[in-house]
Amino acid sequence: MAHILEWIDQRTGINGPIRAFLNYPVPKYVTRNYLYTLGGLSLITFALQVITGILLTFYYDPSPEGAYNSVDFITYQLPLGWLIRGIHHYGASAMVVLTSLHMLRTYFFSAYKKPREVNWLTGVLLLFLVLLFSFTGYLLPWDQKGYWATKVGTEIAGSVPLIGEAILRLMRGGENLGQATLTRFYATHILMLPAAVGLLIAAHIYLLRHHGMAPPLTERGRALAHKFVPFFPFWVVKDAVLGLGLLALLVYLSYTARAPLEFPADPTSSNYVPRPEWYFLFYFQMLKYFPGELEPVATVLIPLFIFGSMILLPFFDRSEERRPWKKPVTTIAGLFYIIIILIFTVLGATG
Numbered sequence: 001m002a003h004i005l006e007w008i009d010q011r012t013g014i015n016g017p018i019r020a021f022l023n024y025p026v027p028k029y030v031t032r033n034y035l036y037t038l039g040g041l042s043l044i045t046f047a048l049q050v051i052t053g054i055l056l057t058f059y060y061d062p063s064p065e066g067a068y069n070s071v072d073f074i075t076y077q078l079p080l081g082w083l084i085r086g087i088h089h090y091g092a093s094a095m096v097v098l099t100s101l102h103m104l105r106t107y108f109f110s111a112y113k114k115p116r117e118v119n120w121l122t123g124v125l126l127l128f129l130v131l132l133f134s135f136t137g138y139l140l141p142w143d144q145k146g147y148w149a150t151k152v153g154t155e156i157a158g159s160v161p162l163i164g165e166a167i168l169r170l171m172r173g174g175e176n177l178g179q180a181t182l183t184r185f186y187a188t189h190i191l192m193l194p195a196a197v198g199l200l201i202a203a204h205i206y207l208l209r210h211h212g213m214a215p216p217l218t219e220r221g222r223a224l225a226h227k228f229v230p231f232f233p234f235w236v237v238k239d240a241v242l243g244l245g246l247l248a249l250l251v252y253l254s255y256t257a258r259a260p261l262e263f264p265a266d267p268t269s270s271n272y273v274p275r276p277e278w279y280f281l282f283y284f285q286m287l288k289y290f291p292g293e294l295e296p297v298a299t300v301l302i303p304l305f306i307f308g309s310m311i312l313l314p315f316f317d318r319s320e321e322r323r324p325w326k327k328p329v330t331t332i333a334g335l336f337y338i339i340i341i342l343i344f345t346v347l348g349a350t351g
């Protein structure tokens with residue numbers, strides 16, 4: 001083994017950078033706190049999505065005539081197809097949950113402050129792309145749920161004043177949902193988004209290494225700030241063990257409740273009530289409060305305000321203070337968003 005590594009190193013010079021990456025000193029206050037594992041777990045989930053996604057493409061047929069049957073075949077006939085699709089299906093939810101929790105961790109720890117503004121911005125973009133992953137993946141089985149949710153989703157985009165019509169046509173590839181829509185969603189889902197998210201994660205981790213972790217918040221953390229352990233094995237093993245636990249949970253969910261597949265898409269059905277995936281329910285619920293002419297408030301103003309304030313946050317909140325209990329404005333704003341999203345999700349699920 002040592003000979004092989006030496007042979008490779010002599011021809012590539014790769015051993016030095018790998019050793020530096022693995023021996024990177026991680027402060028002990030980081031390895032002692034499980035909240036710092038959320039970023040790594042988001043990364044592990046992304047890797048699982050890429051692996052299961054590639055396997056799914058071997059059998060998936062991206063055409064309105066064949067998509068449904070190919071997903072049905074994967075779920076009910078292909079050996080272990082249920083498992084691959086199940087991990088991909090539940091993994092999508094896990095990725096949204098873990099990325100959001102990781103964002104909340106960095107938000108409440110004020111990790112977006114100087115000099116980590118750009119890393120925060122790559123994170124905001126990552127969160128947006130993770131949501132786009134889910135939105136584009138939803139249509140692919142070409143069943144009732146995906147078809148009607150996408151019809152409503154593209155209509156929401158179409159209601160944006162001035163440019164809405166152009167966005168709708170760009171997304172659908174025409175007036176209605178059809179082959180062009182499926183091709184566009186498929187290409188975005190399996191090519192553009194993985195490439196963009198992969199590159200952004202690389203930039204995110206490069207910046208993380210460049211600046212190191214943001215300073216600790218508590219006295220106890222500060223006492224550990226000058227003690228370090230190497231990235232490998234301490235942090236890697238901890239994340240890997242949690243990652244295996246997550247994989248076990250995804251396998252369990254896939255086994256006990258097969259990834260859903262409704263009836264084939266029927267563009268003529270008039271009584272189907274469209275429902276988004278659970279993590280978009282809060283938005284679906286919010287839309288109900290802005291009917292008719294007020295719709296652009298929910299489709300343009302509120303999303304612009306939320307993403308705009310996330311982008312501007314590090315440039316406005318520039319004080320030295322990082323402890324959430326000493327920063328009532330950002331802490332209350334964060335809690336307010338969390339509570340509203342939870343309430344709207346429950347209302348959207350039960351209403």
Ligand code: HEM
Nearest residue numbers: 036038039040042043103106111120123124126127213214
């Ligand atoms: C695919 C999504 C993402 C991946 C794979 C990822 C990965 C990571 C990893 C591994 C870390 C170090 C460990 C940790 O703090 O948990 C980290 C740190 C960080 N992430 Fe992310 N992240 C993602 C999304 C986000 C989002 C959505 C935000 C915020 C909007 C964000 C902002 C940050 C910041 C500011 C840090 C530095 C934390 C510090 O210095 O304490 N990340 N990320």
